[in-house]
Amino acid sequence: xxxxxxxxxxxxxxxxxxxxxxxxxxxxxxxxxxxxxxxxxxxxxxxxxxxxxxxxxxxxxxxxxxxxxxxxxxxxxxxxxxxxxxxxxxxxxxxxxxxxxxxxxxxxxxxxxxxxxxxxxxxxxxxxxxxxxxxxxxxxxxxxxxxxxxxxxxxxxxxxxxxxxxxxxxxxxxxxxxxxxxxxxxxxxxxxxxxxxxxxxxxxxxxxxxxxxxxxxxxxxxxxxxxxxxxxxxxxxxxxxxxxxxxxxxxxxxxxxxxxxxxxxxxxxxxxxxxxxxxxxxxxxxxxxxxxxxxxxxxxxxxxxxxxxxxxxxxxxxxxxxxxxxxxxxxxxxxxxxxxxxxxxxxxxxxxxxxxxxxxxxxxxxxxxxxxxxxxxxxxxxxxxxxxxxxxxxxxxxxxxxxxxxxxxxxxxxxxxxxxx
Ligand code: ATP
Ligand code: MG
Numbered sequence: 001x002x003x004x005x006x007x008x009x010x011x012x013x014x015x016x017x018x019x020x021x022x023x024x025x026x027x028x029x030x031x032x033x034x035x036x037x038x039x040x041x042x043x044x045x046x047x048x049x050x051x052x053x054x055x056x057x058x059x060x061x062x063x064x065x066x067x068x069x070x071x072x073x074x075x076x077x078x079x080x081x082x083x084x085x086x087x088x089x090x091x092x093x094x095x096x097x098x099x100x101x102x103x104x105x106x107x108x109x110x111x112x113x114x115x116x117x118x119x120x121x122x123x124x125x126x127x128x129x130x131x132x133x134x135x136x137x138x139x140x141x142x143x144x145x146x147x148x149x150x151x152x153x154x155x156x157x158x159x160x161x162x163x164x165x166x167x168x169x170x171x172x173x174x175x176x177x178x179x180x181x182x183x184x185x186x187x188x189x190x191x192x193x194x195x196x197x198x199x200x201x202x203x204x205x206x207x208x209x210x211x212x213x214x215x216x217x218x219x220x221x222x223x224x225x226x227x228x229x230x231x232x233x234x235x236x237x238x239x240x241x242x243x244x245x246x247x248x249x250x251x252x253x254x255x256x257x258x259x260x261x262x263x264x265x266x267x268x269x270x271x272x273x274x275x276x277x278x279x280x281x282x283x284x285x286x287x288x289x290x291x292x293x294x295x296x297x298x299x300x301x302x303x304x305x306x307x308x309x310x311x312x313x314x315x316x317x318x319x320x321x322x323x324x325x326x327x328x329x330x331x332x333x334x335x336x337x338x339x340x341x342x343x344x345x346x347x348x349x350x351x352x353x354x355x356x357x358x359x360x361x362x363x364x365x366x367x368x369x370x371x372x373x374x375x376x377x378x379x380x381x382x383x384x385x386x387x388x389x390x391x392x393x394x395x396x397x398x399x400x401x402x403x404x405x406x407x408x409x410x411x412x413x414x415x416x417x418x419x420x421x
Contacts, residue, residue, distance in 0.1 A: 010115070010123030018312075025312055026108065028154045029128045033106040036147055038130050041105045043087035045112075049077040055086035055290060057261025059201040066113040080112035085262070085287065085303060086294075088131050093296040102134030108308075120278030120310050128311075129284075131303035133291065138235050141266045141286065142242035144302050148270050148282055149248055151306070155315050160281060163269045164240075164250035167204070167257065168224065168232040170264070170289075176227040177203050187217045204257045223254050232265065239266060262287040266302065274317060275310055282306040326376035328354040328420055330398075332368040334384030342383045345393065345409065349381075352413040354420065373398060379416055 007013060014022060033040075049069050056063050068080040081087055084107050092098050092105075108128040115121055130147060132140050145162065152160050167173055180203055188196065195214060198206050207218065228236070243250055250268070258267045267285035275281070284304025291299035329349055333342040346358040357375050359368050365382075372380040382394040393412055397403045397419075407415050 008123065010117035012122060012124070012309075021312055021316055022308075025155065025308065025315055026128075029106075029108065029151060029306075032147060032150050032154055033130060035150070036104065036143065038104040038106045038132075038147075041088055041091060041107050042109070043081075043084060043091050043107065045081055045110065046078050047081055047087055047090070049079040051086050051090055051294075052079055052082060055089065055262055055294060056083070057202075060205075060260055062113060062260070066115055068112050068114060082113045083111055083260075083305060084109070084127065084129055085131060085290075085305070088129075088303075089290050089294050089296070089301070092133060093291065093294055098133055098291060098296055098299050102132070104130070104132050106130045118277070120275050120307070120313065122309060126308035127305045128308055129303055129305040131301060133299050133301045135302075136288075136300045138239035138242060138266075141235075141239045141302055142246065144284065144304060145243060145248060145250075145268060146246055148304060148306070149246070151282075152270075155311075155319075157311075157314055157318055159274055160270050160272050160314075162243075162248060162250040163253045163256050163271055164243075165253055165256040165267050166225075166228065166232060166236040166265055167263060167267055167285075168228045168265065172227045172229050172232055173204070173224075173264075176222070176224045179222045179227070180204075180206075183221050184217070190217075202261075207255045207257045218255070225254055235265060258283065258285055262290045262293075264288045268304070270306075272314060274314060278307075278310060280307070281310050281314065326355075326378070327357045328377060329356045329379045329381055329416055330372035330375045330377040331356060331358045332365070332372060332380055332382045333359060333362075334365060334368075334382065336362070337385055338383045338388050341388055342381075345381065345383065345412065348413050349416060352417055354413075354416060369396075372396075378420060381412070381416070 049067070052067060053063055058064070062082045067082055069077060072078045088105060088107065092103065097103055106129065109126060110124050111127050112124055114123055117123060130144065132144060148162070168176070184199055184203070184206065188199075190213075191199065195206070206214065207221075240250070256267055256269060263285040265286040265288060268283070269280045270282040271279045272281055273279065282304055284302070286300070286302045288300045291297070291301060331342050331346045331349075333339055343358065346356045349356045357377065359371060369380065378397065378399050380396040380398055382396065387393050391410070392406045392408050395405055395407050395415070
């Protein structure tokens with residue numbers, strides 16, 4: 001027997017019993033983005049590796065070890081996108097979308113990271129994200145966070161908490177990095193090689209370590225907010241006030257630093273304790289330097305990315321009544337002689353906006369009825385030679401004690417529409 005080929009580790013099939021939930025969630029996300037005036041942007045899944053190296057940062061986990069990278073045709077290094085902010089910025093610069101204009105954009109699609117697969121952490125996963133380019137003040141930060149809050153509301157998801165922090169501007173962050181370095185230097189001898197590497201290469205990242213021994217070291221570490229300058233402080237306080245107005249209560253966490261180099265100022269995560277170890281559902285922040293770094297004009301920017309697998313899991317856990325995606329009508333034909341009439345009837349029903357499955361493959365009435373039942377349809381329409389001769393069809397109400405009656409073909413579409421409401 002031939003060996004069955006399995007999917008790539010950490011890359012999931014989303015089967016048809018799941019896709020209706022995905023559609024529901026995706027529609028809700030699209031609607032929320034639409035409601036705030038954001039527009040969709042679609043970028044390629046492959047980009048030049050350099051884009052990610054220079055945007056996300058050489059020393060980050062993503063670029064150092066998680067990207068799927070290959071040499072294309074012996075020439076160019078390409079990578080599957082691990083996230084979409086870098087691509088969005090590239091596209092904006094490439095097409096001049098930020099010349100004297102502001103932009104509110106969203107995207108949705110698969111991302112790729114070679115991580116250790118586990119619940120809520122996959123090698124191909126999906127993100128929905130929004131990005132706003134061209135606004136400096138905390139009003140847009142608050143809007144971006146409100147979009148998140150509305151998504152939970154729209155999907156009726158409870159128990160998601162906002163963690164909020166500010167990294168300040170470049171100079172306050174440099175000052176903080178130095179004092180953190182001095183503090184952590186004292187503990188070098190007790191650290192393993194990986195921690196030392198992090199300490200030297202990406203010091204701020206040390207802060208959100210989940211390892212116990214490091215957390216103990218960090219207990220008395222200098223805090224970032226003491227190093228903030230007046231502007232950064234005012235921006236953060238302004239944002240906190242706006243969130244308060246919106247009834248959003250963040251937990252300010254000075255250890256929240258985010259793993260990508262491009263973040264500045266405001267950073268945040270929406271977290272939940274309902275998904276096991278993978279607690280972050282949505283994460284984002286400001287990246288005021290990135291557009292310029294990538295060759296555009298200086299443009300302030302802020303956005304978030306939401307992990308859709310985690311979101312779908314959370315939604316499925318919390319919603320008892322998932323939206324019905326069943327068939328409305330199942331059309332049964334009892335002889336070959338009525339095939340063209342029943343096909344026409346099915347198309348008429350579809351013109352009327354109904355979801356219709358037309359029986360294929362012939363067979364006995366009993367077997368066709370069984371298929372109708374399994375389809376989840378509420379109505380079976382039955383057409384045979386006698387019905388054709390009389391210009392009628394039999395209607396059987398499948399979810400309602402099997403009531404059966406005759407309806408003229410001329411009024412059948414309306415009859416079904418009325419019944420289905
Ligand atoms: P984590 O700390 O969980 O690794 P991250 O900081 O790497 O997250 P981001 O790059 O900010 O995550 O991505 C935003 C969101 O995308 C995360 O909050 C999460 O919901 C989701 N996400 C990230 N990586 C994965 C993955 N490998 N599988 C599934 N979802 C993911
Ligand atoms: Mg990660």
